[in-house]
Amino acid sequence: MAKQKKQPRPKAETPKGFRDYFGAEVTERNEMLRQIAEVYHRYGFDPLETSAVETVEALGKFLPDVDRPNAGVFAWQEEEGDWLALRYDMTAPLARVAAQFRNDLPNPYRRFTMGPVWRNEKPGPGRFRQFYQCDADTVGTASMAADAEICAMLADTLEAVGIPRGDYIVRVNNRKILEGVMEVAGLAGDDKEAERGIVLRTIDKLDRLGEAGVRALLGEGREDESGDYTKGAGLGAGQADVIMGFMAAKREDGPATVARLTELVQGSDIGAEGVEELETIADLLAAQDYGPDRIVIDPSVVRGLGYYTGPVYEAELTFEITDEKGRPRQFGSVAGGGRYDDLVKRFTGQEVPATGISIGVDRLLAALRAKGRIGGTAQGPVVITVMDRDRMGDYQAMAATLRKADIRAEVYLGNPKNFGNQLKYADKRGSPVAVIQGSDEAARGVVQIKDLILGAQIAQDATLEEWKSQPAQREVPLDDLVPAIRAILDRQG
Amino acid sequence: MAKQKKQPRPKAETPKGFRDYFGAEVTERNEMLRQIAEVYHRYGFDPLETSAVETVEALGKFLPDVDRPNAGVFAWQEEEGDWLALRYDMTAPLARVAAQFRNDLPNPYRRFTMGPVWRNEKPGPGRFRQFYQCDADTVGTASMAADAEICAMLADTLEAVGIPRGDYIVRVNNRKILEGVMEVAGLAGDDKEAERGIVLRTIDKLDRLGEAGVRALLGEGREDESGDYTKGAGLGAGQADVIMGFMAAKREDGPATVARLTELVQGSDIGAEGVEELETIADLLAAQDYGPDRIVIDPSVVRGLGYYTGPVYEAELTFEITDEKGRPRQFGSVAGGGRYDDLVKRFTGQEVPATGISIGVDRLLAALRAKGRIGGTAQGPVVITVMDRDRMGDYQAMAATLRKADIRAEVYLGNPKNFGNQLKYADKRGSPVAVIQGSDEAARGVVQIKDLILGAQIAQDATLEEWKSQPAQREVPLDDLVPAIRAILDRQG
Numbered sequence: 001m002a003k004q005k006k007q008p009r010p011k012a013e014t015p016k017g018f019r020d021y022f023g024a025e026v027t028e029r030n031e032m033l034r035q036i037a038e039v040y041h042r043y044g045f046d047p048l049e050t051s052a053v054e055t056v057e058a059l060g061k062f063l064p065d066v067d068r069p070n071a072g073v074f075a076w077q078e079e080e081g082d083w084l085a086l087r088y089d090m091t092a093p094l095a096r097v098a099a100q101f102r103n104d105l106p107n108p109y110r111r112f113t114m115g116p117v118w119r120n121e122k123p124g125p126g127r128f129r130q131f132y133q134c135d136a137d138t139v140g141t142a143s144m145a146a147d148a149e150i151c152a153m154l155a156d157t158l159e160a161v162g163i164p165r166g167d168y169i170v171r172v173n174n175r176k177i178l179e180g181v182m183e184v185a186g187l188a189g190d191d192k193e194a195e196r197g198i199v200l201r202t203i204d205k206l207d208r209l210g211e212a213g214v215r216a217l218l219g220e221g222r223e224d225e226s227g228d229y230t231k232g233a234g235l236g237a238g239q240a241d242v243i244m245g246f247m248a249a250k251r252e253d254g255p256a257t258v259a260r261l262t263e264l265v266q267g268s269d270i271g272a273e274g275v276e277e278l279e280t281i282a283d284l285l286a287a288q289d290y291g292p293d294r295i296v297i298d299p300s301v302v303r304g305l306g307y308y309t310g311p312v313y314e315a316e317l318t319f320e321i322t323d324e325k326g327r328p329r330q331f332g333s334v335a336g337g338g339r340y341d342d343l344v345k346r347f348t349g350q351e352v353p354a355t356g357i358s359i360g361v362d363r364l365l366a367a368l369r370a371k372g373r374i375g376g377t378a379q380g381p382v383v384i385t386v387m388d389r390d391r392m393g394d395y396q397a398m399a400a401t402l403r404k405a406d407i408r409a410e411v412y413l414g415n416p417k418n419f420g421n422q423l424k425y426a427d428k429r430g431s432p433v434a435v436i437q438g439s440d441e442a443a444r445g446v447v448q449i450k451d452l453i454l455g456a457q458i459a460q461d462a463t464l465e466e467w468k469s470q471p472a473q474r475e476v477p478l479d480d481l482v483p484a485i486r487a488i489l490d491r492q493g
Numbered sequence: 494m495a496k497q498k499k500q501p502r503p504k505a506e507t508p509k510g511f512r513d514y515f516g517a518e519v520t521e522r523n524e525m526l527r528q529i530a531e532v533y534h535r536y537g538f539d540p541l542e543t544s545a546v547e548t549v550e551a552l553g554k555f556l557p558d559v560d561r562p563n564a565g566v567f568a569w570q571e572e573e574g575d576w577l578a579l580r581y582d583m584t585a586p587l588a589r590v591a592a593q594f595r596n597d598l599p600n601p602y603r604r605f606t607m608g609p610v611w612r613n614e615k616p617g618p619g620r621f622r623q624f625y626q627c628d629a630d631t632v633g634t635a636s637m638a639a640d641a642e643i644c645a646m647l648a649d650t651l652e653a654v655g656i657p658r659g660d661y662i663v664r665v666n667n668r669k670i671l672e673g674v675m676e677v678a679g680l681a682g683d684d685k686e687a688e689r690g691i692v693l694r695t696i697d698k699l700d701r702l703g704e705a706g707v708r709a710l711l712g713e714g715r716e717d718e719s720g721d722y723t724k725g726a727g728l729g730a731g732q733a734d735v736i737m738g739f740m741a742a743k744r745e746d747g748p749a750t751v752a753r754l755t756e757l758v759q760g761s762d763i764g765a766e767g768v769e770e771l772e773t774i775a776d777l778l779a780a781q782d783y784g785p786d787r788i789v790i791d792p793s794v795v796r797g798l799g800y801y802t803g804p805v806y807e808a809e810l811t812f813e814i815t816d817e818k819g820r821p822r823q824f825g826s827v828a829g830g831g832r833y834d835d836l837v838k839r840f841t842g843q844e845v846p847a848t849g850i851s852i853g854v855d856r857l858l859a860a861l862r863a864k865g866r867i868g869g870t871a872q873g874p875v876v877i878t879v880m881d882r883d884r885m886g887d888y889q890a891m892a893a894t895l896r897k898a899d900i901r902a903e904v905y906l907g908n909p910k911n912f913g914n915q916l917k918y919a920d921k922r923g924s925p926v927a928v929i930q931g932s933d934e935a936a937r938g939v940v941q942i943k944d945l946i947l948g949a950q951i952a953q954d955a956t957l958e959e960w961k962s963q964p965a966q967r968e969v970p971l972d973d974l975v976p977a978i979r980a981i982l983d984r985q986g
């Protein structure tokens with residue numbers, strides 16, 4: 001028999017585009033999700049957790065002309081033949097649930113959901129193929145009150161997670177106005193769908209490309225810095241003027257903006273409908289005292305996604321941060337959404353109006369970190385060092401005593417021979433206090449406790465003798481372990 | 494051009510073996526995860542969240558002789574050729590992380606992690622292909638103190654989530670003793686590996702098959718009720734006696750059990766080592782006052798998984814529940830784990846001792862539900878009904894006022910025409926209170942508030958007039974909305 005060939009060792013690597021989250025990264029995200037859930041819950045939204053896996057059929061990504069329907073999604077085929085995929089957002093699973101459970105769910109159905117989504121895209125710096133989304137949607141009502149409510153909730157949520165009023169703004173617009181503007185610009189009709197698509201994607205890039213760039217793309221096309229040429233929508237100068245006029249329609253306050261928009265969509269029914277919806281939302285928000293310091297009407301918000309059918313909204317952080325090259329820049333968008341009335345129809349044939357937002361939790365966490373509003377490092381546990389390995393039971397009992405008093409504590413479990421290693425370990429753990437008890441101390445019923453924050457400077461390379469001579473260290477009766485350590489923790493704040 | 498063929502409507506269905514979680518199911522699980530995390534954290538364990546996706550190479554499931562390495566896992570091939578898969582447990586990703594980040598992590602490294610895992614198995618009733626695991630492991634120490642600590646932590650965790658002392662038991666055993674027993678039974682050596690595997694899997698089924706069933710499988714084999722025949726390990730009666738003697742070695746207390754085990758492994762070095770390890774753990778637990786009411790030595794715990802190398806532990810709920818057929822039965826195992834010293838070695842070639850537990854969160858939730866210790870339904874929001882659709886702003890302002898006072902509230906957003914539908918909706922939402930304000934009430938600056946728990950019996954089909962005549966309903970000034978509703982909520986308790 002041939003000897004089996006030795007397998008090479010597997011590589012210990014996170015797959016490309018994925019990452020691991022450690023310690024405070026996990027805790028801080030969980031805490032943010034908890035804060036968001038609290039606000040959503042208070043607004044009457046109910047939690048929903050769908051599985052990570054959906055049928056490709058339900059996700060609506062099935063392309064019959066390719067072998068594997070995995071463009072943009074991670075998909076695989078079941079042995080019995082069904083294609084399954086990881087969800088790429090939270091909206092597609094919601095549409096499936098709303099159709100599947102339509103007889104059991106309250107109507108309208110307000111739900112929130114939080115969890116990872118997966119995108120099968122080329123990973124890049126800071127771009128991951130798994131990230132968190134945190135969505136709230138109301139399914140089953142065409143009322144603008146649902147949209148107003150979601151805008152108000154979004155403002156409340158940002159404040160709840162630690163973005164003070166003034167550091168964010170929620171912008172609201174309506175796709176129907178844009179449709180009306182396109183009609184006025186002569187871009188109505190089925191045969192102009194491609195042009196409208198280009199216009200939509202183009203004006204969404206106003207921030208990035210500037211007015212000249214957008215004008216070029218609305219016209220013949222544009223060559224970017226790298227020399228790549230993008231074909232434009234082919235609009236004439238007059239048509240482009242109408243579109244650009246819409247993007248610049250924001251005035252000093254809501255009513256003035258609405259008046260300007262009314263002018264712009266003159267003669268378009270759908271446009272007039274959009275302006276009316278926008279006014280209704282503005283009135284509803286005003287009745288609840290959500291003023292322009294929190295929520296504004298802004299015609300430049302269009303949202304790239306094709307499926308929005310009415311109001312669209314976006315939350316932006318308005319403070320500056322310093323980017324990786326040291327340049328100041330606006331932090332930008334952290335959440336967005338809008339009304340989409342056709343998603344459930346795919347399943348049932350019936351139109352079910354729906355509206356909702358998605359919060360980019362990872363971006364929001366990055367913003368709070370950039371502002372220094374969350375820590376990034378968590379306090380480590382009290383470390384009970386091991387001076388005498390036969391007395392492990394005593395050391396574990398000390399840890400148990402501390403934990404019962406709600407103090408985070410652990411016993412050093414590495415090789416206790418080299419005491420310096422134990423101190424290095426405590427340092428790496430971010431430990432606030434070390435507890436030391438040799439046989440001498442044990443005989444006298446005392447322990448040494450050491451304030452590691454105070455003693456941090458010498459902790460790296462001190463001998464036990466140097467260590468013991470430090471003022472940050474003192475001897476207390478074993479029975480006083482809890483109060484003595486609590487006093488140090490309180491002092492450290 | 495040929496007309497595009499119309500696609501049939503997609504089915505709105507959760508994929509087979511997956512499920513959705515609604516409302517209280519989500520909240521209760523999150524609350525349990527939070528409670529568990531709190532205990533783990535207090536023991537000095539740090540959170541880790543790896544991505545759901547791993548390379549198949551890192552998971553160690555790659556079988557070079559099959560086309561698709563997806564036996565048991567959901568796997569797919571990247572366009573560049575790498576096979577990726579959803580994690581099937583939390584231990585394999587931990588081994589990868591411990592190898593990948595070995596220079597950055599503290600050593601020993603205590604970590605906990607919680608989240609879904611995926612199994613590509615045939616789904617069955619109550620068996621899902623995605624479920625939660627909640628693991629804690631210590632990597633990098635061979636000390637039995639790590640194992641004792643994890644057993645103590647498991648006991649504390651069960652109490653923290655609401656299983657009182659007496660309703661659970663943590664059982665501890667050691668694989669080395671079993672190895673010693675096999676040696677005594679003449680099953681040592683590489684050529685007996687298959688037999689040892691069968692013995693291991695067989696005795697793990699003692700609960701289910703009973704002594705006779707296990708004896709049959711240790712011998713020639715066994716025919717089950719369905720007529721299926723399973724080949725046995727082929728042991729002689731004397732050999733089987735040794736094995737069964739081991740399974741029945743539990744005595745009235747730990748020391749007596751240890752004494753019995755010492756007898757059984759007489760002459761086997763590895764067996765003696767196992768007994769010594771078990772004694773060390775027992776001593777360490779005794780030093781922290783974890784007595785046999787919480788943690789016991791029990792030789793019948795073997796754990797099916799092949800990779801355990803030393804101590805193994807299992808937590809069992811000891812109370813009876815009623816199964817779906819109305820028969821009383823023990824709830825059984827909710828957590829388990831043990832020491833595995835070879836997992837990291839796959840990557841680095843170096844042996845890294847590790848030990849840990851995995852809690853089956855979904856089973857634990859089911860247990861608490863079966864005992865009526867968690868609710869299963871969450872209280873719904875206060876519902877502000879809509880009597881006059883032009884005054885939506887006022888209704889939303891009422892909801893905002895309630896939320897500011899930390900009262901969960903929502904405005905009815907369906908079609909307000911039929912008031913009965915609004916009440917049905919409030920009922921479906923589990924709403925405690927409804928608020929009603931018609932134009933008459935608005936003119937007088939008052940609202941009607943209705944205790945829906947009190948009025949539940951007639952809520953289904955009452956007319957507005959009947960509704961208004963109920964004693965559970967009363968009129969209060971709009972300014973008293975918050976205190977009046979809080980009084981009802983307090984009364985409902």
